[in-house]
């Protein structure tokens with residue numbers, strides 16, 4: 001339920017067009033159900049897309065759980081009891097204001113129309129005056145039924161946020177892992193929202209993935225942890241190479257905050273279509289645990305045996321979208337330069353995020369070069385996805401194809417390699433080349449990829 005701010009840069013639609021076209025052409029993303037004309041705002045990640053997005057999620061999981069002692073992981077079911085969403089407040093208030101145009105029949109989010117044109121006087125699509133209806137609230141949760149009978153008693157929802165799976169497991173995790181407050185629970189998983197105006201590629205979709213962490217703290221310490229986590233989350237994007245000038249904070253005003261949040265700040269990214277929310281950091285107080293205690297009748301208090309106090313913990317949440325982050329990393333990495341008088345498209349992705357880590361390129365398809373090249377390929381496979389590229393075209397063209405998908409290293413196996421057992425490593429950004437012994441290739445690349 002984000003709120004756009006300020007301008008879009010010039011040439012924005014060209015940049016988006018380039019990104020979408022590259023994504024399709026090179027196997028990052030395809031429109032869902034394309035054979036049947038596509039399904040609005042749903043996307044499928046192709047062979048390179050799934051590697052790339054997995055790398056984004058892995059980078060998050062590593063920093064948020066494995067490298068910390070105070071955060072543990074969880075993978076809760078998408079389908080949860082309906083009472084969860086009654087307790088959380090989503091059934092009653094997780095809604096966006098909707099207006100319809102009585103002329104062109106198109107539907108809009110009232111807050112977006114007001115943001116863009118100041119009032120609801122004119123339809124943004126057909127331009128007719130006075131045709132937009134009064135706003136009405138539209139609940140964003142997808143409904144379905146558990147079991148064979150479609151009756152009210154069987155109604156459940158596809159989760160609109162992963163956070164609730166964490167709250168209802170708070171005690172299970174705390175007790176089984178013997179965690180002391182402060183500690184957090186992290187989860188990556190699908191979420192679903194029946195968005196009124198999805199769009200901008202994978203920015204706003206109806207099925208998406210969240211990377212969320214709920215940090216449980218002693219009441220009174222939440223402001224400290226809120227500041228701590230907002231800095232941590234900004235640093236994560238910077239550490240993965242995102243440009244600082246494309247990142248900003250957006251502090252939520254009273255009219256913007258979700259029903260559960262006392263304070264909220266977004267990490268904003270300057271997408272090609274303007275500044276928009278990429279991640280939210282929220283002070284959710286004890287709202288969720290208190291509501292679940294009320295609705296379930298269970299005691300969800302925590303006993304601090306050192307301070308001899310009992311309380312319902314407060315929660316600081318970090319909530320990032322894996323797809324939005326992926327789009328931002330792609331947009332940030334996209335670059336064009338000129339090599340030997342020709343345009344080169346290069347994705348300057350952080351090495352950790354690049355879908356293909358290394359490409360092996362034999363200079364010829366003839367033996368015994370091919371056998372040696374396959375041997376070299378086998379040696380570098382443990383580094384991550386290693387592509388064997390013996391497709392036609394000169395070596396320059398093959399480099400360009402790897403640059404376009406962000407491959408940090410290309411390794412050329414040439415006739416000289418048969419003599420001296422050395423290969424050439426060519427680096428994506430500097431385009432510099434160096435010869436290394438095949439025996440040292442794995443260690444050399446592993447070291448380069450590790451210190452990224």
Ligand code: GAP
Nearest residue numbers: 001161163204205208278279280319320321324
């Ligand atoms: N648990 C809190 C929560 O869900 P949110 O601000 O509604 O907060 C958090 O969503 C993040 O989830 C957003 O910052 C965004 O990255 C991602 N997200 C939300 N709706 C999305 C959508 N329709 N498509 C893609 N990502 C979405």
